[in-house]
Amino acid sequence: MPEVVEKKDIMSTYLKLFNENIDKISVASSPIINKFRNSAIQDFEKKDIPSKKNENYKYLDLKTAFDNKYNYYFNQSRIQVNLDEVFRCDVPEMDTESIILINGWYGDKINKLQKIEGKAIIGSLLEAAKQYPDLFEKYYSKSKNLEKESLVSLNTAFAADGIFFYVPDNVVLEKPIQIINLLISEEDTFAQPRNLFVIGKNSQAKIIICDHTLSASKFLSNSVLEVFQEENSVFDIYNLQNEHNGASKVASVFFNQNTKSKLLSNIITLHGGVVRNNVYVNIDGEHCESNLYGLYLSDKWQNVDNYTYISHNKPNCTSNQFYKGILDDASIGAFNGKIYVSRDAQKTSAYQANNNILLTNDAKINSKPQLEIYADDVKCSHGATSGQIDENALFYLRSRGISEKEARFLLLYAFTNEIIKEIKVEVLRDRINNLVDKRLRGELTRCNSCVINCC
Amino acid sequence: MLKIIDLHAKINEKEILKGINLEIKAGEVHAIMGPNGSGKSTLAAVLAGREIFNVTKGEIIFNGKNLLEMPPEDRARAGIFLGFQYPIEIPGVSMVSFMKTAVNEARKYKNLPPYSSSDFLKLMREKIALVEIDSKLTNRSVNEGFSGGEKKKNEIFQMAMLEPTLAILDETDSGLDIDALKIVSNGVNKLKNKDNATIIITHYQRLLDYIVPDFVHVLYNGKIVKSSGKELAFELEEKGYDWIKNEKL
Numbered sequence: 001m002p003e004v005v006e007k008k009d010i011m012s013t014y015l016k017l018f019n020e021n022i023d024k025i026s027v028a029s030s031p032i033i034n035k036f037r038n039s040a041i042q043d044f045e046k047k048d049i050p051s052k053k054n055e056n057y058k059y060l061d062l063k064t065a066f067d068n069k070y071n072y073y074f075n076q077s078r079i080q081v082n083l084d085e086v087f088r089c090d091v092p093e094m095d096t097e098s099i100i101l102i103n104g105w106y107g108d109k110i111n112k113l114q115k116i117e118g119k120a121i122i123g124s125l126l127e128a129a130k131q132y133p134d135l136f137e138k139y140y141s142k143s144k145n146l147e148k149e150s151l152v153s154l155n156t157a158f159a160a161d162g163i164f165f166y167v168p169d170n171v172v173l174e175k176p177i178q179i180i181n182l183l184i185s186e187e188d189t190f191a192q193p194r195n196l197f198v199i200g201k202n203s204q205a206k207i208i209i210c211d212h213t214l215s216a217s218k219f220l221s222n223s224v225l226e227v228f229q230e231e232n233s234v235f236d237i238y239n240l241q242n243e244h245n246g247a248s249k250v251a252s253v254f255f256n257q258n259t260k261s262k263l264l265s266n267i268i269t270l271h272g273g274v275v276r277n278n279v280y281v282n283i284d285g286e287h288c289e290s291n292l293y294g295l296y297l298s299d300k301w302q303n304v305d306n307y308t309y310i311s312h313n314k315p316n317c318t319s320n321q322f323y324k325g326i327l328d329d330a331s332i333g334a335f336n337g338k339i340y341v342s343r344d345a346q347k348t349s350a351y352q353a354n355n356n357i358l359l360t361n362d363a364k365i366n367s368k369p370q371l372e373i374y375a376d377d378v379k380c381s382h383g384a385t386s387g388q389i390d391e392n393a394l395f396y397l398r399s400r401g402i403s404e405k406e407a408r409f410l411l412l413y414a415f416t417n418e419i420i421k422e423i424k425v426e427v428l429r430d431r432i433n434n435l436v437d438k439r440l441r442g443e444l445t446r447c448n449s450c451v452i453n454c455c
Numbered sequence: 456m457l458k459i460i461d462l463h464a465k466i467n468e469k470e471i472l473k474g475i476n477l478e479i480k481a482g483e484v485h486a487i488m489g490p491n492g493s494g495k496s497t498l499a500a501v502l503a504g505r506e507i508f509n510v511t512k513g514e515i516i517f518n519g520k521n522l523l524e525m526p527p528e529d530r531a532r533a534g535i536f537l538g539f540q541y542p543i544e545i546p547g548v549s550m551v552s553f554m555k556t557a558v559n560e561a562r563k564y565k566n567l568p569p570y571s572s573s574d575f576l577k578l579m580r581e582k583i584a585l586v587e588i589d590s591k592l593t594n595r596s597v598n599e600g601f602s603g604g605e606k607k608k609n610e611i612f613q614m615a616m617l618e619p620t621l622a623i624l625d626e627t628d629s630g631l632d633i634d635a636l637k638i639v640s641n642g643v644n645k646l647k648n649k650d651n652a653t654i655i656i657t658h659y660q661r662l663l664d665y666i667v668p669d670f671v672h673v674l675y676n677g678k679i680v681k682s683s684g685k686e687l688a689f690e691l692e693e694k695g696y697d698w699i700k701n702e703k704l
Contacts, residue, residue, distance in 0.1 A: 391507075396543040399503050400557040400613060401531035401564070410556070414547025414596075 010067050011048060015041070017072060018157055024074055025160060030129035032137045033159050040156035047150035057276075059334040059366045060305045065220055065248035065274050070190035076105040076161065099123075099179045104191035104221070105161045107182075113164075116177060120167040120205070125194055128164035135166065139198055143226045143254035144282035145309065151250050155192045155224040162193040162223070165207065169200035169230070176206035176236075176425045183221060183247065184214040195225040197235075199261075204234040208428055211241045211249070211272075219247040226254045229261040231285065236264040236424060240432065241272055245300060248274035259285030259314075266293040266422055267306070268432055270439050275304045283345075286316045294323035295419040297439050298331035298363075305334040312345040315375075321352040324419050326412055326440070327363035338370040341378050348378040356386040357415060412440050456481050456652055457621055462513035464501050471497040473677030475513070479621070482649040486663055486688060487656045489674035490696040495656045496540060498674065499625040502654075503537035504530050518620065531557075532564035534620030538610040538627050545597040550609075553597050554579065554616050561617060582615040586642035604635035611642040622646070623654045628662035640665030660692035673699055 018041050026034045049066050050057035099122055100107030106124035108114075113123030113131065121128070129136045146152050163179055183191060199205055213219055229235050243249060249272060255263055269275050281290050296304040310319045325333050335354040356365040369382035389411050397407035416436050423429040462475040471494045479485055489495050501508050502515065504527030515522040522530060545553070558578070559569040570578065583590050588608045598606050607627055614622055624643065628636055643666050647653060655666060663671075663685065671687040672679045673696070681687065681699060691699075 390543075393543050393545050395505055395527060396539065396545070397548075397553070397557075398527040399531055399537050399539075400553070400617065401528050401560045402553075402556050403528050403560065404526065406556065406560075407528075410548050410553070411545070414545060417547035 010063065011045065014154065015045060021074055025158065028075060029126065029160060030133070032129050032133060032140055036141050037157050040153040043147070044150050044153040044157060047153070050150060056307055056336060059332060060276055060303060061274065062250070062276070068188060068218060068220070070220055071185060071187045072190050073103050073105065074160070076109065099163060099177065101163060101179065101181045101193055103183055103185060103189055104193035106163065117173055119171045120165070120173055122163065122165045122177060125162040125164040125196060126160065139226065139228050140196055143256050144311070145254060145280040148280070149252050149278060151222050152224050152252050155194055155222050158192050159194040162195040165197040167199045167203040167205050170202045171200065172204040173206070176208050176428070178208045178210065181209055181211045182214055183212070183219040183243065185217050186215065188218040190220045192221070193223045195223065197225065197227045199227070199229045199233040199235045201230040202232045206236040206425060207238070208425065209237070209239045211239070211243055213243040213247050216244065216246065219243065221247070221249040223249070223251045225252070226256070228256045229258055229263060231258045232260040234262045238423060238425070238428060239267045241267065241269040241275060243272040245271060245273040245302060247272055250276045250278070252278040253280065255281045255290070257281065257283045257285060257288045257290065260287045261285065262289045264291045264424070266419065269296040269304050270435060272304070273302060277306045279308045281310045281319065283310070283312050283314060283317050283319070286314045288317040290319040292321045293419050293422050295416055296325040296333055297436065298325070298333060299328035300331060302331040304331070306336070308337040310339050310350065312339070312341045312348045312350060315344060315346045315348065317345065318349040319351070322419065323354045324415065325356045325365060326359065326415065327356065327365055328359040330362040332364045334366040335384070336368045336370070337382070338372065339380060341373040341375050341380065343374040346375050346377045348375060348380070350378070350380045352382040354384045357389060357412065358386055409440055413437065456518060458516040460514045462501070462515065463511045464497060464508045465511055466508050471677055472501065475679060477672065477679060479652050479654065481652055483670065484647065484653045484655065484666060484668045486668035486671045487654060487674055488658065488671060488688065488691055491658070493674045494677045495674050496625055499537055499623045499656055502623055503527055503535060528560070531617070532561045536614050536617055536619030536622045538614060538622065538624040540626040540629065542598050542606040542610055544599045546599045548597050550593040550595060550597055554613065558616055579616065582612060585645055586612050586615050587638050588612050603630040604632065607631055607635065607639055611639050615642065615646055620651050621654070622651070623656065625656045626658065627655070628657055628659065636662065637665065660688045663688045675699060
């Protein structure tokens with residue numbers, strides 16, 4: 001049987017889980033990962049699971065998500081999934097062999113690291129730590145801002161596996177790579193994937209991460225992704241979050257940008273009970289560009305919370321943030337976006353916008369921009385709106401013979417389009433358009449060809 | 456075709472229409488003129504089914520149907536078209552999908568099968584040529600970033616696509632330069648036939664040089680105070696509205 005987390009005092013539960021399993025985890029792991037564990041668990045104990053008292057988590061209830069009896073998979077072998085039977089994703093032209101994570105573990109037990117287009121490497125984090133210790137050590141747990149999140153420390157303490165992706169210098173990957181992140185278990189399960197991506201100098205890559213739940217159990221996932229972009233690299237990352245509403249997730253991503261690098265991140269949240277996205281961007285070189293997009297469509301009791309922190313440390317960089325949401329029923333959303341501009345980061349341009357449509361009186365959105373600017377020659381702007389469907393536009397469409405229901409749908413769909421159109425992978429854009437269409441019509445949003453009902 | 460009987464309407468407890476009577480037959484063009492605030496646009500909006508106006512009294516019969524009981528979409532499907540004074544920009548909704556949805560909804564209402572994509576595009580090309588609008592406009596989102604003139608031309612294009620029985624053009628001439636005015640009025644004239652009718656709401660006589668009305672009505676203070684042939688428009692142009700106001704007093 002997998003290890004069981006007892007339901008008692010929440011903090012002591014997780015400390016006990018650590019103390020009882022640390023030897024087992026460490027033996028199977030790499031010294032590079034192990035050396036961070038003790039200080040991480042101490043840091044987690046000191047800072048605790050974020051509560052609503054924490055200003056950055058004011059609108060999110062994580063205690064309930066953590067206060068549950070979960071299984072924890074300490075190694076890969078216990079998971080029995082026949083992927084051919086349960087999951088087939090057929091987004092056309094997504095021609096890479098699908099990279100799959102199951103409950104935080106790399107899915108392929110035989111080819112633990114594979115070459116992409118003959119040049120880049122993708123595969124198991126654990127395997128990479130063993131096969132490429134020097135490269136791995138240079139980056140692992142080296143992101144700026146990791147200390148800002150206590151749950152990152154919890155992840156670091158337990159870190160076992162996840163995805164490692166390395167693009168050497170001067171390599172342009174033509175095709176996007178898709179990572180399918182699955183949660184599947186007969187019992188309630190806690191998973192903590194740890195991922196590390198390195199995009200070398202002058203290199204370019206696109207990653208698509210699809211999060212799914214494949215069984216009805218409760219899930220808690222606390223993932224960490226570190227991304228290092230070297231000079232003049234271009235990286236696009238899309239995350240489609242489509243877990244069931246009994247799943248809770250905290251996904252923390254740390255982007256570290258070097259000179260002249262370009263980043264595009266787009267997080268689309270369709271389903272998931274509690275969803276918290278932390279996106280940290282640390283800009284440590286001149287002439288960088290960072291574009292962060294997000295779209296959340298929530299209903300019922302969903303709680304979707306997006307937090308961004310962009311740190312401009314060098315001059316002449318641009319960041320754009322554009323998050324939009326449609327909230328139905330009694331769902332609660334938050335957008336909390338911080339822009340930090342250091343004294344040296346002159347000629348910074350930083351923009352932020354968050355627009356929301358509330359479909360009921362019970363739905364809530366809390367939008368909070370925060371600017372902290374120490375340079376004097378910068379252009380920064382932020383704006384947040386929340387409102388209802390535009391009645392003038394609704395009447396215009398109806399006056400042309402379009403039913404009220406269809407007109408509302410068209411307007412909501414159009415509202416989402418501003419985010420979806422920023423998806424540069426055409427097949428993915430079409431697929432997401434299709435999923436958003438279904439989501440707005442209240443249909444299930446499983447992918448057509450997927451035989452599993454994910455939500 | 457259309458019969459308006461003693462129509463009263465208010466918004467926020469303020470009465471705007473105070474007993475309108477008007478009858479329109481197939482093949483006719485009616486111009487409704489009047490000073491600002493007389494209720495012209497309200498009349499247009501009430502005909503189209505705008506719900507912010509509260510009809511307190513009266514009837515509107517359109518081809519035997521009680522219009523006031525119908526939601527705006529059903530009025531449109533039954534053949535009413537309102538050309539907006541201020542067409543709305545709808546970013547993210549393409550002109551093509553907008554018009555395709557609208558045209559097929561109307562066809563469904565008439566128990567006709569929906570157009571196939573190729574038939575629809577063919578129809579669109581025909582109408583683009585007919586009303587002389589730039590075909591690039593139809594590749595964009597509805598009215599997004601259109602100039603004032605482009606928006607008005609787009610209204611006429613939509614009218615051409617929907618082929619209404621009764622078109623109500625609310626201040627379609629406002630903000631148009633002379634070239635745009637000609638294109639818009641040519642469109643309206645080409646679409647005119649013996650089976651449909653047009654109501655032109657305008658402040659100025661200028662538009663009526665291009666679209667010749669059979670009847671001109673003057674709306675003042677929520678009522679039609681004068682109805683006559685097209686010569687009334689010239690008289691109004693010459694004398695302004697004051698003489699009517701004075702005549703009323």
